[in-house]
Amino acid sequence: MGLKSFVEVPAGSHFPLENLPYGVFKPEPNSPPRPAVAVGNHVLDLSVIASAGLFDEPILKNSDCFNQPNLNKFLELGRPAWKEARATLQKLLSATEPTLRDSASLRSKALVPMDKAQMLLPIAVGDYSDFFSSMHHAKNCGTIFRGPENAINPNWFQLPIAYHGRASSIVISGTDIIRPRGQAHPTGNSPPYFGPSRRLDFELEMAAVVGPGNELGKPIDVNDAAGHIFGLVLMNDWSARDIQAWEYVPLGPFLGKSFGTTVSPWIVTLDALEPFSCDAPIQNPPPLPYLAEKTSKNYDISLEVLIKPAGQEDSFVITRSNFKHLYWTITQQLAHHTINGCNLRSGDLLGTGTISGPEPESFGCLLELTWNGQNPVSLGATTRRFLEDGDEVVFNGFCKGDGYNVGFGTCSGKILPAST
Template sequence: MVLKSFVEVQPDSHFPIQNLPYGVFRPAPGSEPRPGVAIGEYVLDLSVVASAGLFDGPVLKNSDCFNQVNLNKFVGLGRPAWKEARVTLQKLLSATEPTLRDNPSLRQKALVPVVQVQMLLPVVIGDYTDFFASMHHAKNCGLIFRGPENPINPNWFHIPIAYHGRASSIVISGTDIIRPRGQGHPPGNSPPYFGPSRKLDFEMEMAAVVGPGNELGKPVDVNEAADHIFGLVLMNDWSARDIQAWEYVPLGPFLGKSFGTTISPWIVTLDALEPFASDAPKKNPPPLPYLAEKISKNYDISLQVLGSSKYIYWTITQQLAHHTINGCNLRPGDLLGTGTISGPEPESYGCLLELTWNGQKPLSLGGSTRKFLEDGDEVIFTGCCKGDGYLVGFGTCSGKILPSPS
């Protein structure tokens, strides 16, 4: 029997009762932020549900985690709290449960039309790490910059490569992005170019939101890493390719990446994604024991600008385990990006660097062409999994490019 909500949910909605993603919102201008879950065209206010005493399980009954201005406390409680909340919310919202359905005053307080709210960053992000986990993207970047002899460095097949990003410039979907300024690669022996980036790009990614962290010096076992991942968001890790190309040797990305990263407002839990698990790519050579998973899986999430998260080579659990193997301590709310997700075909590439082959093959878009992003361009990502008669989706992740200040 298919689970159905008393709240009307359209067949093409990303937010049926099978999903129930978490976010943080303001119900009105100037009001206090509070946690909520998306259901159809509404946000269920979890502070109202908690105040009504409807979280009555052993973990959440006496918790104030839904009376916070962010989700950090809740995600830090771990899987028992997440499971309990999901069971409670699916029961409350089901078509056969009268508690909320038949209480008009409580229902009116608890269910807020999404068009009325302002979505905010769902967690306080203390640290942000961006991986390089898509083999097709890694290969294409190598072909563009190094040629066909050795497109992927040998270490890539042994370790999940990553760099430490800038958490302060992570913004919520809908936030404008100002074109960054910096130095670009000099032609020949001339001085480096300085000014607004001429090769501004998007990167279609997913990002994992860390739940319970780990103590300093105590790595997370790869087979227990899923218990440390609350869920996933869409992410656009904007890139200034010209700035990045000039600076990244020898220490990696810096100003070419730190000017802005956009995430979608709703965190889709791993529990909601579990029906869409798929086998991760076979690792060749086999990974070292600390990265060898008993069950190695991705989630088959269809992404637009076109791609699929099933093309991730290093899984999110391997990424987390590798991140902690040296004893690095993760904390609730930390963000782990997958890196650009690209598939094997040109239409499944996840950035303009690949789609235009570094500007050599301009992309035709509705009568105009693009090598890289121009001022005024808006980039919108979306992604969902297709179930039997329902979707489990992420909504959208969008941002518009504004001119660099003179």
């Protein structure tokens, strides 16, 4: 059974002691942002814990990393500091430790009800790259646009494909997304259409948060890459499929992607995910030596997508997938990103690409679920080919342990009409 905290952790909670994901919040609208971990229905203010001198291990004792407006300085410290913090926090929050449990004044300052906390982006994202690492997604998209005989380009099986995204439009869960405008594919010999996207889509993704970076010109070995990944978040890489289809040749995604990318507020660490590691898919052909891992693993993270249609009270689950379906691992993605000498920095975000499974109900976007709009999905009294104004999309993700969950909370956003 799970670990026991003096803080109540409701049955089914995403945030037991086994998790302790990191985020950044404000307890009051005018308060400065401060780092926190989630436990049950509360957030634990790490600036209060640090000011009380309760991080007394060597690395964190003299650090001001928890008196910052984001987690970047903590990420820079690397895995030894992360392990120190995790051990300290699990002890402080345990049912048998009196330091925090028996101090009413300290508890009142440090523990904030989650529904009173304003969650913010937990990191300052300097750069954002988005990969294309699900074989099922690649095959489905290729089949839709090129036919089954040319579904996946040969290079896809040799390296983790990616594009450079727009860090400035990464937003926290709960932020509304304005329908983008742009050019779309012409019909026949007509000029291209310009206006609000008619094929707005979600993409079920996760993203790795970079911890310590690397110097320019010095790649990270694939077998050392896990030490450079702090944890994972849920990510919705919103996509305007019509804009994307017209612009992406020859240089790839641009305006069809850069209008908004939503991430969940809590970063679940690789240490919390380790009990749920599983074998990654066998790669054929075998990867080149710089991508060949001694141990190639994914994580068994259940993922689901719900849509609450405009004007309805009910939400409908339209996708159930799993992180373990990724063909290229997050460590291979990071190693490949740096193999040319590219320098990553703390807080950089590496998206996985859409995570689709082998079955139709596990497809990770409406492009696949509706087969490019041909087969609308049912949402109670209505249907959708692509997203409409007022629709809200919600991602959930969690790992199932023995008597506990390790989860990410939710990643949500509502579509607003295009600006005029």
